[in-house]
Amino acid sequence: GDSVTQMEGPVTLSEEAFLTINCTYTATGYPSLFWYVQYPGEGLQLLLKATKADDKGSNKGFEATYRKETTSFHLEKGSVQVSDSAVYFCALSDHGSSNTGKLIFGQGTTLQVKP
Amino acid sequence: KAGVTQTPRYLIKTRGQQVTLSCSPISGHRSVSWYQQTPGQGLQFLFEYFSETQRNKGNFPGRFSGRQFSNSRSEMNVSTLELGDSALYLCASSLAVGANTDTQYFGPGTRLTVL
Numbered sequence: 001g002d003s004v005t006q007m008e009g010p011v012t013l014s015e016e017a018f019l020t021i022n023c024t025y026t027a028t029g030y031p032s033l034f035w036y037v038q039y040p041g042e043g044l045q046l047l048l049k050a051t052k053a054d055d056k057g058s059n060k061g062f063e064a065t066y067r068k069e070t071t072s073f074h075l076e077k078g079s080v081q082v083s084d085s086a087v088y089f090c091a092l093s094d095h096g097s098s099n100t101g102k103l104i105f106g107q108g109t110t111l112q113v114k115p
Numbered sequence: 116k117a118g119v120t121q122t123p124r125y126l127i128k129t130r131g132q133q134v135t136l137s138c139s140p141i142s143g144h145r146s147v148s149w150y151q152q153t154p155g156q157g158l159q160f161l162f163e164y165f166s167e168t169q170r171n172k173g174n175f176p177g178r179f180s181g182r183q184f185s186n187s188r189s190e191m192n193v194s195t196l197e198l199g200d201s202a203l204y205l206c207a208s209s210l211a212v213g214a215n216t217d218t219q220y221f222g223p224g225t226r227l228t229v230l
Contacts, residue, residue: 032217043119043205044221089158093217100171101146101209101217105158 002027002094006106009087013080013113021075021109023064023090031092033057033066033073034103038087047075047088085113116142119208119222127228133194136225140187140208146170147189148219149181152203161204164189165212193227201229 007022025031032051036044048057053068064075073090090106120139128134140147149161160173164183181191187208193200203226207219 034218036221043121043223044207046218046220049218093219100163101148101212101219102160102163102171102173103148103150103158103207103219104160107157 002031002092002104004090004092004104004106006088006090006109009108010110010112013111015082015113015115016079017113019075019077019080019084019111021088021090021111023073023075023106025071025073025090025092027071027092027094029094031094033064034091034093035062035064035073035075036089036091036105038089038108040086044089080111080113082113082115085111087111119206119220121204121206121222121225123225124223125226125228127230128196129230130196130198132196133192134196134227135190135192136204136206136227138189138191138206138208138222140189140206141220144208144210144220145187146209146212146217147183147187148207148209149189149191150205150207151175152205152224153201158205161191163212170212196229198229201227203227 003026034049035047048059050057050066056065087108091103146165148163162181163171167183178194183189203224205224207221209219
């Protein structure tokens with residue numbers, strides 16, 4: 001079945017460092033790909049999305065490119081801030097094969113940014 | 116535009132009891148999905164509703180049920196609570212199901228503790 005795999009955390013960086021969180025997926029259809037962020041005690045916030053191959057999603061300095069050839073959707077940010085400390089989830093929605101919006105999530109990656 | 120709202124935010128129950136959680140989607144959204152988040156299992160899909168019909172169901176026992184009303188508001192019910200049902204229950208809404216309409220926006224969640 002469909003699945004999402006994220007890099008193990010936690011990831012600890014200094015402020016202004018470059019961030020990469022790896023995400024790879026397995027899907028039978030044509031998934032949409034998402035990154036969500038969860039701050040302590042809160043629900044999930046949509047960070048960015050991409051709906052087809054080679055699309056680049058971007059928001060608040062974060063970027064991710066839908067790579068069909070490597071089945072990846074890695075999250076990057078050029079300069080992280082302390083306020084970016086949170087848990088990041090990669091997810092897919094394989095609506096094409098089953099006409100459902102069901103999201104399949106990776107296990108989440110905790111990011112801690114130190115001043 | 117108001118976001119997804121969930122009530123109550125916190126709930127404490129004892130084993131054997133039942134509980135009902137409520138979700139109001141973003142205005143105009145017709146699809147509602149529910150997810151369970153636990154430290155051990157991560158984010159797992161429970162149900163998906165569209166226009167009062169259950170479109171998809173996750174791999175959970177029959178104690179977990181849900182419904183959607185004509186105004187798109189949704190409720191989920193868990194009967195005969197077990198300790199393992201302690202979790203954050205997240206509701207998400209989207210315009211519809213399918214490419215470019217299935218982006219899900221999450222509420223803050225209901226934290227259920229079973230004693």
